[in-house]
Amino acid sequence: MDIKNIELWPRITFDVDGPLVSHFFLLLQQGVTIRSRTGCSVAAFLREEIGADSETIEKIQSVILDGSPVDDLESAVIKDGSVLALSAAMPGLVGATLRRGGTYSSFRNAITYHETQEECIKGEGLVHIKVFNLLMAELGPGLLQRGVVISSEDFIRFATGQSQDFRQGCRRITLDGKPLASGELPDSAWLSGKGHIFLSLSSTGERKSCLDISLQSAASHIRASDGREIPFTKAVLTIRNMCDSEVVDILPHATLGQEGGTVQDVSSSFSQSAHSSIPPGGAADWDVYDLLIPAHSGTASKIHMFGYRAALNWRFELAAWAEYRPSGSSITAQTPVSRWALRWSVENPATADVGLTIEDLKD
Amino acid sequence: MDKILRIDMGADGGPKASTAPLGQYAGFGGRAMTSAIVSKEVPPLSHPMGAENKLVIAPGLLSGTASAMSGRISVGGKSPLTGGIKEANSGGQPSQVLARLGYAAIVLEGKPKNNDLYKVFINKDGVKISVDNSLKMLPNYDLIAKMKAEYGDKISCISIGPAGEMKMASATVAFTDMELRPTRHAGRGGLGAVMGSKGVKVIVLDDTGMPMRSPKDPEKFKDANKRFVDGLKSHAVTGQGLPAYGTNVLTNILNEVGGYPTYNFKQGRFDGAAKISGETQAETEKTRGANPTHGCHRGCVIQCSGTYNDKDGHFLTKQPEYETVWAHGGNCGISDLDKIAMMDFLDDNYGIDTIEMGATIAVAMEAGIAKFGDADAAVQMIHEVGKGTHLGRILGSGAAVTGKAYGVERVPVVKGQAMPAYDPRAVQGIGVTYATSPMGADHTAGYAVAQNVLKVGGDVNALKPEGQVELSRNLQIATAAIDSTGMCLFIAFAVLDQPDTFQALLDLLNSFYGMNLTGDGVTDLGKKVLSLERDFNAKAGFTAAQDRLPEYFKSEKFAPHNVTFGVKDEDLDKVFNW
Numbered sequence: 001m002d003i004k005n006i007e008l009w010p011r012i013t014f015d016v017d018g019p020l021v022s023h024f025f026l027l028l029q030q031g032v033t034i035r036s037r038t039g040c041s042v043a044a045f046l047r048e049e050i051g052a053d054s055e056t057i058e059k060i061q062s063v064i065l066d067g068s069p070v071d072d073l074e075s076a077v078i079k080d081g082s083v084l085a086l087s088a089a090m091p092g093l094v095g096a097t098l099r100r101g102g103t104y105s106s107f108r109n110a111i112t113y114h115e116t117q118e119e120c121i122k123g124e125g126l127v128h129i130k131v132f133n134l135l136m137a138e139l140g141p142g143l144l145q146r147g148v149v150i151s152s153e154d155f156i157r158f159a160t161g162q163s164q165d166f167r168q169g170c171r172r173i174t175l176d177g178k179p180l181a182s183g184e185l186p187d188s189a190w191l192s193g194k195g196h197i198f199l200s201l202s203s204t205g206e207r208k209s210c211l212d213i214s215l216q217s218a219a220s221h222i223r224a225s226d227g228r229e230i231p232f233t234k235a236v237l238t239i240r241n242m243c244d245s246e247v248v249d250i251l252p253h254a255t256l257g258q259e260g261g262t263v264q265d266v267s268s269s270f271s272q273s274a275h276s277s278i279p280p281g282g283a284a285d286w287d288v289y290d291l292l293i294p295a296h297s298g299t300a301s302k303i304h305m306f307g308y309r310a311a312l313n314w315r316f317e318l319a320a321w322a323e324y325r326p327s328g329s330s331i332t333a334q335t336p337v338s339r340w341a342l343r344w345s346v347e348n349p350a351t352a353d354v355g356l357t358i359e360d361l362k363d
Numbered sequence: 364m365d366k367i368l369r370i371d372m373g374a375d376g377g378p379k380a381s382t383a384p385l386g387q388y389a390g391f392g393g394r395a396m397t398s399a400i401v402s403k404e405v406p407p408l409s410h411p412m413g414a415e416n417k418l419v420i421a422p423g424l425l426s427g428t429a430s431a432m433s434g435r436i437s438v439g440g441k442s443p444l445t446g447g448i449k450e451a452n453s454g455g456q457p458s459q460v461l462a463r464l465g466y467a468a469i470v471l472e473g474k475p476k477n478n479d480l481y482k483v484f485i486n487k488d489g490v491k492i493s494v495d496n497s498l499k500m501l502p503n504y505d506l507i508a509k510m511k512a513e514y515g516d517k518i519s520c521i522s523i524g525p526a527g528e529m530k531m532a533s534a535t536v537a538f539t540d541m542e543l544r545p546t547r548h549a550g551r552g553g554l555g556a557v558m559g560s561k562g563v564k565v566i567v568l569d570d571t572g573m574p575m576r577s578p579k580d581p582e583k584f585k586d587a588n589k590r591f592v593d594g595l596k597s598h599a600v601t602g603q604g605l606p607a608y609g610t611n612v613l614t615n616i617l618n619e620v621g622g623y624p625t626y627n628f629k630q631g632r633f634d635g636a637a638k639i640s641g642e643t644q645a646e647t648e649k650t651r652g653a654n655p656t657h658g659c660h661r662g663c664v665i666q667c668s669g670t671y672n673d674k675d676g677h678f679l680t681k682q683p684e685y686e687t688v689w690a691h692g693g694n695c696g697i698s699d700l701d702k703i704a705m706m707d708f709l710d711d712n713y714g715i716d717t718i719e720m721g722a723t724i725a726v727a728m729e730a731g732i733a734k735f736g737d738a739d740a741a742v743q744m745i746h747e748v749g750k751g752t753h754l755g756r757i758l759g760s761g762a763a764v765t766g767k768a769y770g771v772e773r774v775p776v777v778k779g780q781a782m783p784a785y786d787p788r789a790v791q792g793i794g795v796t797y798a799t800s801p802m803g804a805d806h807t808a809g810y811a812v813a814q815n816v817l818k819v820g821g822d823v824n825a826l827k828p829e830g831q832v833e834l835s836r837n838l839q840i841a842t843a844a845i846d847s848t849g850m851c852l853f854i855a856f857a858v859l860d861q862p863d864t865f866q867a868l869l870d871l872l873n874s875f876y877g878m879n880l881t882g883d884g885v886t887d888l889g890k891k892v893l894s895l896e897r898d899f900n901a902k903a904g905f906t907a908a909q910d911r912l913p914e915y916f917k918s919e920k921f922a923p924h925n926v927t928f929g930v931k932d933e934d935l936d937k938v939f940n941w
């Protein structure tokens with residue numbers, strides 16, 4: 001499979017706390033691949049694709065494009081297949097020599113980058129990016145949150161090198177949306193035959209997500225097979241935009257597991273009521289019973305045969321997160337994964353009212 | 364620091380120590396002191412192992428004071444490796460201690476009349492020289508353990524390992540660090556062999572009862588030191604990059620630009636670079652409970668060094684530097700950090716220069732003695748040197764001799780000394796310094812990037828080809844000057860970018876000695892040192908032909924950029940026109 005088919009590679013997501021994020025940094029020195037805009041200047045790429053502000057760009061003292069040190073960030077162009085390496089100021093005469101536009105840049109005239117492309121061909125492509133030294137902490141969280149493609153070899157080396165502490169510290173690991181036990185990381189059998197994987201972090205330390213995902217109960221009714229309207233407490237999944245600007249390209253994900261059954265990816269059910277954008281302060285709701293449970297084939301078939309009672313007194317585990325893009329930014333972000341346990345049960349046998357308990361599993 | 368200690372190892376009736384005032388050497392420290400004494404007193408045509416050669420050990424001008432970064436020490440003599448004048452410098456505690464004991468230099472001269480091995484003990488009461496043949500062929504770590512048992516742990520030591528005793532041209536002079544380990548070395552040029560030829564195994568220093576050296580103007584000195592330290596701490600390289608990762612932080616970036624000499628300077632990229640980078644090294648050290656941020660002597664505020672533990676968390680060696688990791692790593696096709704750290708330890712223990720040894724192993728691999736990438740074979744080769752086997756004697760004589768012995772053409776040396784970790788075809792300005800430095804191929808010769816501040820040689824148009832020659836000249840001048848202050852060269856990054864920090868350095872010197880040194884004065888000092896060194900080499904038989912890179916750098920294309928060294932010979936000959 002070609003690396004270009006990013007969507008087809010296994011997607012592994014780690015939900016980790018701030019300090020654990022640094023464990024992933026060494027992957028960045030080897031290089032990771034991202035899909036991004038191409039045909040733009042290195043300066044625009046750093047600003048708009050990597051999310052580097054001017055202070056960070058100032059710290060990026062050495063920029064190496066396809067093996068050649070760049071002096072002018074505005075004229076060097078990112079192309080499909082470019083390899084871009086970024087470093088903070090380095091020691092020694094060679095460190096000074098490799099600084100962009102430095103006094104000693106003439107020392108490396110023989111290898112300096114000269115732009116040959118006369119016209120920028122704008123488009124989208126894959127860029128291989130390497131982040132070194134002090135910049136790993138600066139740019140790493142954003143890049144990892146956005147998601148990167150790495151070789152499965154690199155991933156296996158990474159996974160086998162992690163301590164028990166790391167594995168215990170991961171709040172959740174998902175593979176293609178389904179939870180993956182941390183014990184499955186070191187042997188990485190699921191990777192066999194896969195050339196690359198798409199790796200992302202769902203929580204990167206200090207960064208706050210624009211979207212908040214919550215699950216609440218709401219009084220409602222359900223129609224029983226005999227036609228009676230029975231009070232039934234719904235579970236409402238809400239995604240709320242906490243930022244000051246509109247959030248667009250929202251792609252919600254969820255997995256659902258029934259006690260004793262399998263955990264299944266139920267993301268497809270969101271498409272039935274897609275909310276691709278949410279204004280500041282706005283929210284989008286989904287009814288778990290009506291929308292998500294039908295996507296869980298095991299539970300859905302039981303309900304189909306026995307009615308709503310088939311869902312009672314079982315513990316369900318729901319995990320939800322979303323990819324999104326703040327309007328005006330080209331960077332795709334991802335919310336942390338939220339997890340809950342839900343249980344519907346008859347509260348009052350006399351009336352058959354169905355109540356709901358929701359337990360937040362986040363902590 | 365107002366006297367010079369001379370020990371005549373060949374005196375009738377046994378070695379004799381004498382002290383004399385500084386005389387004509389007043390105002391000199393570090394490299395200025397070693398090069399002045401060697402150029403004045405050593406006949407340029409003398410044999411490096413002969414009685415006429417001298418080994419000079421000199422602390423810097425500010426060593427032994429409260430000034431930060433002032434604890435580097437210079438060792439000088441006629442080099443058995445290059446045949447020319449040599450200054451190699453090192454960190455470690457002895458610089459501060461020797462300065463507090465009042466010595467601006469120790470000069471070992473003459474030649475013992477028999478094969479006895481000596482130890483020298485210096486404290487506030489004077490100098491004691493005694494025969495101690497029980498020290499023969501002791502590796503440095505064992506030797507220091509013995510000295511500690513004998514003199515206590517308040518000492519610091521200057522010593523040689525078996526390589527120095529065997530007078531190998533890659534032998535170092537070792538200096539103990541703050542933990543009394545022999546981890547710091549004046550590595551380049553084989554000066555350990557000169558110490559060996561004088562029959563001195565170890566110089567033990569104890570400054571108990573000696574006060575810190577006090578400045579002429581304590582208030583101004585204190586203020587200058589504060590500004591100096593603030594400047595170092597606020598700079599991105601000296602304040603963050605070096606402390607976090609050490610010098611090995613250069614591996615990734617050199618590899619990325621294709622300037623990382625790999626497989627004996629065959630190509631500019633190494634596939635295993637990320638496995639041995641400074642970033643990986645620092646992470647490995649942290650997870651094993653070692654310390655990636657540590658000074659090589661008291662008073663260092665940059666702390667580019669560290670400690671390296673083995674897999675079980677036990678101290679293995681100090682944090683190997685970039686040059687070492689490259690020499691034993693990428694240059695030999697080895698990407699195992701633990702093996703590289705082991706080789707660093709062995710080099711320190713036997714007293715061998717890590718750069719020369721790594722370059723030599725790569726030449727030996729090219730000769731077919733072992734395969735590139737075979738770490739165990741590389742470790743074995745160092746043991747051969749330490750034991751002094753026939754193969755070990757050849758390898759211990761350096762890359763040039765090994766290349767000759769095995770008929771290898773690709774031998775990366777200038778003036779007989781192996782090149783460090785930057786390929787001169789990718790970074791050609793460095794090639795100018797490699798070719799023309801009086802020291803032989805030496806990265807530190809042009810390390811001090813002080814051109815903007817010192818304005819040495821006027822304004823340079825760096826974009827013109829000849830700008831590389833001018834810049835190299837200016838850098839060599841500035842480096843010679845900083846080496847003479849005894850300051851660590853790493854201060855140069857902050858000094859380049861922050862003129863206030865350079866002024867603080869001048870103020871430190873001026874308030875300590877009551878002088879009025881300016882930037883021009885520093886430039887003059889640097890020029891003077893270089894002139895003395897060039898003059899010595901000329902009298903030793905060096906001509907422009909020695910100021911050249913090996914021919915293959917001009918013809919063999921270096922991947923990935925497929926470049927050759929393009930600076931013309933006539934331009935190289937202009938470097939020292941001032």
Ligand code: SF4
Pocket residue numbers: 432454657658659660663664665666667668851852853
């Ligand atoms: S910066 Fe490094 S080499 Fe310089 S004095 Fe400090 S520890 Fe030693």
